[in-house]
Structure formats: structure tokens, C-alpha cells
Amino acid sequence: MTTGTRLAEAVTLREVRRTYGAGDAAVTALAGVSVGFRSGSFTAVMGPSGSGKSTLLHCAAGLDRPTAGTVTIGGTDLGGLSEHRLTTLRRDLVGFVFQEFNLVSALTAAQNVALPLRLAGRRPAPADVAAALAAVGLAERGGHRPSELSGGQQQRVAIARALVTGPAVVFADEPTGALDLRSSRQVLGLLRAAVHEQDQTVVMVTHDPLAAAYADRVLFLADGLLVDELTGPGTPGDAGFAAEVAARMARLEA
Amino acid sequence: MLAWSTVRERWTGFVGSFVALTLGVGVLTTALVVFVSAQPAVPERLAGAAVVVQSPAGGEDAEAYVEYVPWSAARAEELAASLRAIDGVAAAVPDRSFYAQLVRDGRPVGDPPAGDPIGHGWSTAALAPYALVDGAAPAAADEVALDAAYGLAPGATAAVLTAIGPREMRVSGTVDGPGIYVSDASARALAPGVRAIGLVLSPGAAPATVAAAARTVVGAAGAVVAGDARTALEPEAVTRVRWLGTQLLTVMIVLAAFATVFVMASTAALNAYQRRRELALLRAIGATPRQTRRLLLGEALAVGVVSAAAGALLGVLAAPLLGDLLVRAELEPAGFAPRPSLLAVGPAVVTGVLVAVAGAWVAARRAARVRPLEALREAAVDKHVMTRPRWVFGVLFGLAGLALAVGTAADDGDSAMTMAIFSALTLIVGCTLLAPVLIPPALRALTYPLRRSATGEVVRESAGAAIRRTAATAGPILLTVGFATLILGMVKTMSPAFGSEDARALGVDAVVTASGTPGLSDAAVAALPGDVLSGLSTQVFVAGAPVDALGVVPGAVPVRGDAGALTGDTAVVADPRWRAGDTLLLTFADGEAVPLRVAASVEPGTLTTPLLLPRDLVRAHDPSALTMTAYVRGAPPAAMTGDPGVLAQDPAAYAANDDEDALVWLFVLVMVGMSVGYTSIAVANTLVMATGDRRRDFRVLRLSGATNRQILRMVGTETALVVLFGTAFGALVALPALLGIRSSLAELTGSAVRLVLPWPELAVVVAACTGLALGAALLATRRTLHRAQPR
Ligand SMILES: Nc1ncnc2c1ncn2[C@@H]1O[C@H](COP(=O)(O)OP(=O)(O)OP(=O)(O)O)[C@@H](O)[C@H]1O
Numbered sequence A: 001m002t003t004g005t006r007l008a009e010a011v012t013l014r015e016v017r018r019t020y021g022a023g024d025a026a027v028t029a030l031a032g033v034s035v036g037f038r039s040g041s042f043t044a045v046m047g048p049s050g051s052g053k054s055t056l057l058h059c060a061a062g063l064d065r066p067t068a069g070t071v072t073i074g075g076t077d078l079g080g081l082s083e084h085r086l087t088t089l090r091r092d093l094v095g096f097v098f099q100e101f102n103l104v105s106a107l108t109a110a111q112n113v114a115l116p117l118r119l120a121g122r123r124p125a126p127a128d129v130a131a132a133l134a135a136v137g138l139a140e141r142g143g144h145r146p147s148e149l150s151g152g153q154q155q156r157v158a159i160a161r162a163l164v165t166g167p168a169v170v171f172a173d174e175p176t177g178a179l180d181l182r183s184s185r186q187v188l189g190l191l192r193a194a195v196h197e198q199d200q201t202v203v204m205v206t207h208d209p210l211a212a213a214y215a216d217r218v219l220f221l222a223d224g225l226l227v228d229e230l231t232g233p234g235t236p237g238d239a240g241f242a243a244e245v246a247a248r249m250a251r252l253e254a
Numbered sequence B: 001m002l003a004w005s006t007v008r009e010r011w012t013g014f015v016g017s018f019v020a021l022t023l024g025v026g027v028l029t030t031a032l033v034v035f036v037s038a039q040p041a042v043p044e045r046l047a048g049a050a051v052v053v054q055s056p057a058g059g060e061d062a063e064a065y066v067e068y069v070p071w072s073a074a075r076a077e078e079l080a081a082s083l084r085a086i087d088g089v090a091a092a093v094p095d096r097s098f099y100a101q102l103v104r105d106g107r108p109v110g111d112p113p114a115g116d117p118i119g120h121g122w123s124t125a126a127l128a129p130y131a132l133v134d135g136a137a138p139a140a141a142d143e144v145a146l147d148a149a150y151g152l153a154p155g156a157t158a159a160v161l162t163a164i165g166p167r168e169m170r171v172s173g174t175v176d177g178p179g180i181y182v183s184d185a186s187a188r189a190l191a192p193g194v195r196a197i198g199l200v201l202s203p204g205a206a207p208a209t210v211a212a213a214a215r216t217v218v219g220a221a222g223a224v225v226a227g228d229a230r231t232a233l234e235p236e237a238v239t240r241v242r243w244l245g246t247q248l249l250t251v252m253i254v255l256a257a258f259a260t261v262f263v264m265a266s267t268a269a270l271n272a273y274q275r276r277r278e279l280a281l282l283r284a285i286g287a288t289p290r291q292t293r294r295l296l297l298g299e300a301l302a303v304g305v306v307s308a309a310a311g312a313l314l315g316v317l318a319a320p321l322l323g324d325l326l327v328r329a330e331l332e333p334a335g336f337a338p339r340p341s342l343l344a345v346g347p348a349v350v351t352g353v354l355v356a357v358a359g360a361w362v363a364a365r366r367a368a369r370v371r372p373l374e375a376l377r378e379a380a381v382d383k384h385v386m387t388r389p390r391w392v393f394g395v396l397f398g399l400a401g402l403a404l405a406v407g408t409a410a411d412d413g414d415s416a417m418t419m420a421i422f423s424a425l426t427l428i429v430g431c432t433l434l435a436p437v438l439i440p441p442a443l444r445a446l447t448y449p450l451r452r453s454a455t456g457e458v459v460r461e462s463a464g465a466a467i468r469r470t471a472a473t474a475g476p477i478l479l480t481v482g483f484a485t486l487i488l489g490m491v492k493t494m495s496p497a498f499g500s501e502d503a504r505a506l507g508v509d510a511v512v513t514a515s516g517t518p519g520l521s522d523a524a525v526a527a528l529p530g531d532v533l534s535g536l537s538t539q540v541f542v543a544g545a546p547v548d549a550l551g552v553v554p555g556a557v558p559v560r561g562d563a564g565a566l567t568g569d570t571a572v573v574a575d576p577r578w579r580a581g582d583t584l585l586l587t588f589a590d591g592e593a594v595p596l597r598v599a600a601s602v603e604p605g606t607l608t609t610p611l612l613l614p615r616d617l618v619r620a621h622d623p624s625a626l627t628m629t630a631y632v633r634g635a636p637p638a639a640m641t642g643d644p645g646v647l648a649q650d651p652a653a654y655a656a657n658d659d660e661d662a663l664v665w666l667f668v669l670v671m672v673g674m675s676v677g678y679t680s681i682a683v684a685n686t687l688v689m690a691t692g693d694r695r696r697d698f699r700v701l702r703l704s705g706a707t708n709r710q711i712l713r714m715v716g717t718e719t720a721l722v723v724l725f726g727t728a729f730g731a732l733v734a735l736p737a738l739l740g741i742r743s744s745l746a747e748l749t750g751s752a753v754r755l756v757l758p759w760p761e762l763a764v765v766v767a768a769c770t771g772l773a774l775g776a777a778l779l780a781t782r783r784t785l786h787r788a789q790p791r
């Protein structure tokens, strides 16, 4: 989209800090993180519980405002944007898959997928929505409500929704946290396909080294700081890479 | 699509708003239709007089109605003669009206109010105009023409009751309008004083031109009205009845509007709060704050328009029923028929829609500020319920309510009631706003006995944690109990019958009042056995100001004051303006001015009227004067059952059976019943909405070993606690206003007033609230538990 070359960064964080509360009760979730996500890359973020992974994702996606530092998406600094502008920018450039509560319960799967387009004032073609659902293997379930879908199916609907606008960046917070092995593979495959076939950028938080091994790059976070980084071999789910990631994690958690 | 889908999915949240708003708009429409229809009208019997000359306006009477000083018979004839000479005037008819009533089978027919008598001279029939249906106009002294509706044919004998007594008359003809018509000569004797002269115009004459000419003829001796200005001719009795009805309607409208706003705002807030996660999700996937706000307002608008339309329809259908009720309760004049107009329905509908949107406005603004992140984090414990505006307005409303209560106490009558009502309403709003602060300590106090049981602990914690839910449930209960306590207590405190005190002080055996007639005729009083203490009620003018007077016979005075000094041409006064020895120039109902010496002056308040006059003098100058109450010594009520127009009671029964009080009480009960009904909708709505939201909690409780029964008991206890809280604070908010009313009354009457609270009625109100709240909560919980079986 707005990024010119393949090498440009879709999202850039510079010295991002995020503190919750004030005074004695203050918690530092991010203690100054600088990182860039190249356009067309698949990055996994790992780290112990409470290390600030979700916070990093929220700040990078413009869902949360950092206490200090700058976040740039597609060349736009989010710092000075109004809530309205921030929302429209997010709508155009960012897709998000949450760990839970992804869908509007009043709407069917198809309506949920079409929602971001409708919110942007576009009239979604039924074929596009159907294609997005078919891509996640749910072509048959478009008319079902979230309460009639399994957790994994809901997660896949959420991914279809995140991808349907063709966003430059997709953020996913433990998208496979609640899924079995088969569903996880499906979801990860979808994300990887988005990167390699649609040229989109994916940033994913995960606790699972096997999932992380689907990424091109793995970042390690501890106590709100970036402490380590690994680059993958480029084959999805490479066992050796997964083992290496697991070893790094074990070291961090020790 | 989204708004519609959410309305469909979250219908429990909207059905409550819908029902509440529909009913609110319904009540509002009904009340407004009746209110707007209840406008002064040109009396039908003067409708044919395009121009009317009224006698000069005097001062206002004790109830602030303008009274007109009558012309004497001679003056009226003189004026009529010169008016007749005006170009374009076909007839100038002095309107002579006197008390008359048909007696059939020994029973008086109808019950014409004293201030709007139906006896007239024959020539006034031309002012309507009413025409003969059959027979001839009355000419002889014993002839009468009757409304054909009475069903008496010409030639028949009719018993006509006047202030003197019944008289047999021959029916000379029948008329196509209401009234009892005698010959003009008889009418001059029965109604010598004239307050209006009607001008019937010849065809083609312009009312404005004639009115202008009449004005020059009459000068300062009267006022000329034409066209719509003739509504000023409406008899005071009719206006008074209308005013009473209007007062009650106003209270009804204020309460309906208040309750609707109150319920809608709290429902909208709870609705938006419950949906915060869904809204946050929408925000996260790209809904701008404006879109979020528009979604909520759109929903509110949809609900508002639909329910306002339904409510308007309901209200228009119900208006005739209310009109009928009011007529039957004698709060609107007979023949009153509400007509729906845009003027009435329009504002009701607009109010409904505005209330729906305004109720959602604050909630929508707040919801639009929902951070997208809230979709991701659990937040079951209410934090930040108390915002700064909530604090500010809560405290302001609380203070204003207390100030109004103090104002009520300082007020000496007229607006005390209104102020008391506003004091209570303001305190209710204040309390509701501050509820999040008041609830935790109150709950801690209320649950103290439960502190040891496990369910008690959960109840205590969850009711305290979900402050919003607790407040939303307690609010309507607080409103109802507060309102019921105020209104019921106010009416009961204000209505100890003054008359009964008189009867007791006089030591009489029977109190005789009229039944089916506006007052007792001389014949009815004369027929009473034993010692009769009575007086003729009349009104005189002193220097243009109306003064109530009682015509009495010394030694048989129906008041506690001393009238021993009264002789044939003197007066006893109970008014600080006049002293013994003064000479008062009194203008009587017949328009004659009579000078009277003040024989004695007594303490004001010892007499029921400011003036006592010799009875014969009153009768001579006011042929329509009636006796309102006669007290009998030395004969039991049972000895006076002969005359059907007479109601004899012992003093205790008289005090208890005060007609007017009973009617007002009935009306108040209807109003309280209405507000209980309204609250129940609000409470049920809140509970159903809130309970559905607790599915997750219930499941967790089930999984940690609670049985369904335990959960139900827990919810029951919690609901009971909330009702208790609402009841306690409801009673508290009404108290300042009631105390204010009490001291205002005490000041007014100069004696200590007891605060009366009708406990049985209040108990019913509280029981109804409790039953409804428990029913709604338990049913909703059962349904939710059913759906939340651990899987
Ligand atoms: N709203 C908040 N208020 C206070 N502290 C918070 C808030 N949100 C997060 N934190 C704290 O910030 C830190 C980082 O939280 P974050 O959710 O980013 O961790 P995480 O790495 O995603 O953990 P997990 O793997 O458990 O999801 C934690 O210590 C957390 O307690």
C-alpha cells in the first residue's frame, strides 16, 4: 500500500514505554522497546507471562497509546492522531486477532467478517466475504452465530475478518492458545499464506515454540525489554528451529 | 443491519425500554389530551349571544377566582334598554339564573353545582338559542318550560325545587336544551341580580362593531366580550372543577414524564454498560467513536419512535376513559369529552422520542469513549462508577431537594404542595446519582446479620461489586416508595376534616348535609326536628371585594363564635380589617347595596366565614342562598330520614365519610398504583437484563459446588436487600417534604398538625415492589441457570 519497497518497515516502534498506574503502584509493562516489522514479514513474539507481549502488540497496533516513545504504521506517527483518525487508520492498515471475545455475538459469521468493511463505509461483495470464509475453511458456516461455532472456528472467523480488508499488518495475540494441534496448524498456515501470498505483515504473540517456528523471526521479551532475537530457516514448522526457540525460552524463564 | 441485529439479539434490553417508554408516552398522551381538551369554553347556553356585557369585575375571592359584582334588577333593565337601541342588536337579554332542580318521585334529579344553576328566565333561552319542542313558553307564575330530556309533556305537573323549597308547577312547554325555565316575571323575583346581558345580533351585524358600540354605551358599568373572549363567562363552578382536574393532571404529567426519563436513563446506562465489551470490540475492529455513538443513538431512536407511536395510540384510546373517570370523580364538568389533537399528541410523541435519545445520549457518549482494549480484559468489578459530574449533580440535587423542603415549610399554602413534590423528586434524583456512594455502607449495615453464611458472603460481595446493577434496581424502587410515601402521607396529613371539629365543638347529635342537591332548601331545614343550628351561605361585596357570609339567626348559630350581638341590621365580623362600630356597605347577590353596622368583632378563625349576617336579610337579597350544613341538637340522625335530599349522620360518621376526601383518596391511590406499575416494569427490566449477564458467574458458582437452590436463594437474598435499600431511602427522601408540609400546615391553621402515614397502603406498595422484584429476579435466574448448565 503506502510502503514503497519490500524492504520498508510496515510498523516501527521507537523507545516505546508503557506504564500502568502511578506512584508506588506503577507497573512498567514496556521499559523502552525499539523494533521494526518489515513489510511482508512474519514475526513471532515470545516471552514469560507478564513480560509485556500483549502490551507491545496493543501499542504497535494503535489500540493502546504508549506512555513514551513513538509508533509508526505505514509511515504515519500515531502519537498526534485523534481517536477518530487513529481508528480510521487502524481500519485501513491493521487487522487484529484477539485471544478471546473476537466476534460480535449478535451477528452471523459472515456478518462478522463483513463488519470492518461496512464500518469503513464500503459495501462488501458477498463473494468476497464468502471467499474470505472459504479461505479459513468455513464456507459452510457463514450463516451461523458465534454461539453455534467452536472456539477454533470462532478464531478462524476472526482471522478471516482480520484479513478481509487486506490490511498491511495483522496482529494476532495467541491466536492458537485455545486450539488443538490440527486447528493450530490451519491457523498458522493461514497467517503464513497471508505473508507469502498476499505480501502482508504478520506479528504474532505465542507461547508455543512450534507455532513460533512458522515465523521468519522470533523476538524474545522479558520484563518489558527486548532481550533476544532468532531468525528462522524459512520452512514452516521446522523442527530444529522450534527446538532452538524452546531452548531460548527455557533460558529466559529460568 | 448492525443496529437491527443487536436489537434482535439483545431484545431483553430493549423490550424493557420499549414497554417503559410506551407506557410513559401513553400516560403522557392521555393526560395531555385531557389537559388540552379541558380548556375554558363559552357556556353553551350563551353560545348564541355574539356579544355579552358582563357586570364589573370585583376582587378575587379566597381561591383567587375573579368575582363579578352583580347589577341590581333596575340597573340591568336600564342597561338592557340602552343596549337594545344599538344598531344591529336584535335582542338584549339579562341572563337571570337561579337555583332550581326538578324533583321526581320525591328525589331531586341531577346535582347541579351551586355556582352554575339551571333555573333561568324564559327569555335567556334565546341566548343559546334553545327552542320550544312542544307547548308554549311559560307565562303565568306557576308555569315552567322544561328540558325535553326530562320526559315531562306539556300540561303535566312538575315539582320544582328552589332555595325556598319544592313547588308544584304546570309544564307549559318543552325545550331542546338543558334547563328549567320560568316566566321572566318569576325569574326577576328568583334572580334579581344580573351578571351578564347577552346581545343577540340581527343577521349581518358584525360582532366587533356591535361590541364597540356597546362599550361606549356601558362605559365603566361593565365589560363587553365577544368571540373567544366569551370564555370568561364560564361559571366559576365549572372553572373550579376544571382547575381541580387540571391540578391532578399536572401532577400526573410531571410524574409520568419524570418516571419515564428516570427509567429510560437508567436502562440506557445499564444497557451500554453491559455491552461495553461488544462496543470495545467494535471499536477495536474499526468503529470510530462517532460510529459507536451513532449506533447507540440509532438504536435508541428506533426504540423511541416505535414506542412513542405505540404509546400515542394507547394514550389516545385511553383518554376517553380518563375523561370519564374525571367526570365521575367530579374533577371535570359533566359533558366533558377529551378530543385528541395534535397539540396534545405531538408533544407527547416528541417527548417520548427525545427521552429515548436523551436517555441514551450520556450513555452513548460514555460508551464511545470505551477503549478498544476493554474488549480484551475482564472487568466484572465496577470501578469508576462515580464520575465527577455524578458527584457534582448528586450533591446539587440533594441540596436543592433539602432547600425545597425547607421552602415548603416556610410557604403558607398555595405552592407548598408543588414544592413538596419537587423536593421529593429532586431528592430522589440526588439519591440515585449518589447511590454508588450510599450503597456499599448501606449494604454492609443491612447484611451484618448474614456475615457468617457462605451465600451471605457472596451476596454481600456481589451486590456491592456490581454497584451499577444494584443502583439500577434500587432506583425505581426508591422512586416508587418515595413517591408513595410523599403523596399518601401528604394527602392524609392535609385532610383531617375541619368540619368534624366544628361538629364536636358544638356538641351536636346530628350533622345534616344535602344529598343530590347542592345545598339544603329552607323547607328541608325547617323540616328538621330538634334544635337546628344553620346558616344560609352567600357572597357579598365590600368595596368590590367578594366576602363569604353566613346568614344566621342569633342563638342558632352553626359556628363556635359568638353571634349574640347580631340584630336585624348589623353584622358580626371575623376579619381584622373591620372593627365593632364600623359601618360596612354590602352589595348583595341582587345587586342592592345595604349599609350594616358592625355589632361585634371576633377573633378570625373562630368563624367559618368572615361575616355573620341576619338570616332574613340574606334571604331577602339572595333568593338562591342555600344551607350547606345544619347541625341538630336533641334528635338522633335516625329521626331525619324523611327527605331524600337530606343526609343525616352522627358527627363521627360525618367526619369519616367526607365525600370529597374519599374521591381524592381514590384518585391518589390510582396514581400510586400507576407508579407502582411503572416501577415494576423498570425493576423487572433491570433484573432480567442484569441476570442474563451473570451466566458466567452462575456457571462458576455451579462448578464450585453451589446447587441451583443455593444460587436461587442467593439471588433472592440479594434482591431482597436491594429492595430494602430502595425502600429505606425512598422513605427517607419523602420525609423532608412531609415535614415541610406539616410545618406549613401548622403555620396556616395555627395549631399542631400530626404527620399521618397510611401504613397499610404503604405496606402494600412495598410488598408489591418486593414481590415483583423477587419474581423477576428468580424467574430470570432460573432461565439463566437452565441455559448455564455446566457442559
Ligand atoms: N490495565 C493494566 N493495569 C495495570 N497493570 C497492567 C494492565 N495491563 C497489563 N498490566 C501489567 O503489565 C504487565 C505486562 O502485561 P501484558 O499483558 O503485556 O503481559 P503478557 O506478556 O501479555 O502476559 P501473558 O503472556 O500472561 O499474556 C503485567 O505485569 C501486567 O500485570
Ligand SMILES: [Mg+2]
Pocket: A053, A054, A055
Ligand atoms: Mg498477553
